[in-house]
Amino acid sequence: MWRRTRAGVARRPVILVVEDDPDIREMIAQMLQMRDFDVFTAGTAVDALMVFRSRPGAIDVLLTDVQLPGVSGRELARAVESSRSRIPVVYISGVPQSSLISRGLLRPADLFLAKPYNSDTLISVLQSALHQYAATPSR
Numbered sequence: 001m002w003r004r005t006r007a008g009v010a011r012r013p014v015i016l017v018v019e020d021d022p023d024i025r026e027m028i029a030q031m032l033q034m035r036d037f038d039v040f041t042a043g044t045a046v047d048a049l050m051v052f053r054s055r056p057g058a059i060d061v062l063l064t065d066v067q068l069p070g071v072s073g074r075e076l077a078r079a080v081e082s083s084r085s086r087i088p089v090v091y092i093s094g095v096p097q098s099s100l101i102s103r104g105l106l107r108p109a110d111l112f113l114a115k116p117y118n119s120d121t122l123i124s125v126l127q128s129a130l131h132q133y134a135a136t137p138s139r
Contacts, residue, residue: 013130014038014055018048018064018076019092024115028063031119037126044069045076052080059087061129066093072105088129092117 015037019025022043029039040059042048045068052059062080064073077089091106094115100106113125 012036012038013060013126014040014058015061015063015126016048016051016059017041018043018045018062018068018073020044020065020068028122031122032126035119035123045071045079048076049079049083052083061126061133062087062089063126064089064091066091066095066100066105074105074107074110086133088133090125090129 015032017025017028017032017039019028019041020043025041025043029041032039040051040055042051048062048064062077064076066073068076073089073091077087080087080089088111090111090113091100092113092115093100097106097112097114100112101108106112111125111129113122
């Protein structure tokens, strides 16, 4: 799961967790840190964009709640992608995926993780995001 830098040095994957509930945000961060990820957290889209701007090139996956105060996770992902090239995004929500798709908050192809989930499921989805992104030639 280690990522390689341009110099070929191995480093841990870096995940930005965007979740407005502080208890859930902390729980996710702990799950990821225990599984050898570096983690940054944000409670709002504005905070998440500040993290991205202050750490260019250092975030491997955006893990965001679909429904954030004042903005959707998809809107956040678009803002991140407009300030930088593509980045894998994993959306999380307690709302059923089909409902989020029908409301236009998700696309069918988006990586989605339904709450509640355990650390094994979280890690599996993040690994999938990292592998799919690494295999995409436009990176």
